Amino acid sequence: MTDVTTPAPGTRALVLGGGGVAGIAWELGVLSALQDAGVDLDAADLVVGSSAGSVVGTFVRAGAVQQAYDQQHAAVPTTYEEPVPIDGDDFQQRIGAVLDGATSDQDARARLGRLAQRTTTGQTDDQRAATFAETLPSTEWPPKPLAVTAIDATDGTFRVLTAADGVPLARAVAASCSVPLVWSPVTIEGRPYVDGGMRSATNADVAAGYERVLVIACGPEGPSPLGPWLDVAVEELRAAGSSVEVVIADSTSQQAFGTNSLSLSTQAPAADAGRTQGTAVAEGIAAFWA
Numbered sequence: 311m312t313d314v315t316t317p318a319p320g321t322r323a324l325v326l327g328g329g330g331v332a333g334i335a336w337e338l339g340v341l342s343a344l345q346d347a348g349v350d351l352d353a354a355d356l357v358v359g360s361s362a363g364s365v366v367g368t369f370v371r372a373g374a375v376q377q378a379y380d381q382q383h384a385a386v387p388t389t390y391e392e393p394v395p396i397d398g399d400d401f402q403q404r405i406g407a408v409l410d411g412a413t414s415d416q417d418a419r420a421r422l423g424r425l426a427q428r429t430t431t432g433q434t435d436d437q438r439a440a441t442f443a444e445t446l447p448s449t450e451w452p453p454k455p456l457a458v459t460a461i462d463a464t465d466g467t468f469r470v471l472t473a474a475d476g477v478p479l480a481r482a483v484a485a486s487c488s489v490p491l492v493w494s495p496v497t498i499e500g501r502p503y504v505d506g507g508m509r510s511a512t513n514a515d516v517a518a519g520y521e522r523v524l525v526i527a528c529g530p531e532g533p534s535p536l537g538p539w540l541d542v543a544v545e546e547l548r549a550a551g552s553s554v555e556v557v558i559a560d561s562t563s564q565q566a567f568g569t570n571s572l573s574l575s576t577q578a579p580a581a582d583a584g585r586t587q588g589t590a591v592a593e594g595i596a597a598f599w600a
Contacts, residue, residue: 320355328361329528339584423463459506
């Protein structure tokens with residue numbers, strides 16, 4: 311069982327995973343190639359975005375994927391401040407230590423959230439929300455269903471934010487992208503929230519009940535105490551009758567992400583790699599989606 315409340319089921323769901331600045335660019339590359347092959351992304355009855363995927367989801371709903379893809383190759387004004395590169399091994403060790411002894415996936419997320427609240431350096435959450443307001447194609451929630459995932463840093467509750475929640479879109483996306491130990495949590499309704507990708511990089515189970523589910527993932531997911539990782543979610547979706555297709559960044563794409571996926575320098579190479587991989591899988595995805 312999961313702790314997810316989903317919007318009303320429909321026919322098609324598009325799930326977009328996390329992956330930093332590089333992940334945004336790569337997903338836009340994949341999706342632009344799929345569009346060129348005739349995949350009607352606007353036909354999705356639900357778009358689910360976690361972290362980087364929450365950003366990309368807004369472009370999908372705005373019909374602005376190609377425009378956003380093009381921008382990955384041309385610098386545009388931004389107030390985004392690249393964080394100091396983190397040591398991946400140290401990051402994993404610190405998270406592993408705080409999760410040791412967790413009694414449930416929600417308890418594990420709460421422990422991670424408490425650790426995340428110790429980060430107070432860098433831009434404030436208001437500044438980061440303002441940056442996303444500049445970046446997104448609109449500051450208003452789209453008329454078609456978009457779900458943005460985030461985690462309550464106090465008690466570990468997993469939230470699937472939609473227009474019905476009344477949270478400003480830029481703030482919801484900022485919360486979904488608030489990587490623990492990198493940025494401070496983002497306040498929503500007086501409570502701190504962190505990256506929805508900390509439960510699962512894709513949170514594909516949010517699409518439960520949809521006939522066809524297309525998952526775009528910036529990398530494979532391994533077993534995690536924080537929530538149902540991708541393989542588990544896909545298995546559950548298929549067992550419940552959903553047809554599921556998954557596009558995972560290949561080795562060439564992951565190399566394009568570089569050693570710091572939060573760097574703006576990754577945009578062009580990651581976008582190109584995504585475009586190449588998207589072109590390679592487009593025919594099969596077009597048949598599945600139609």
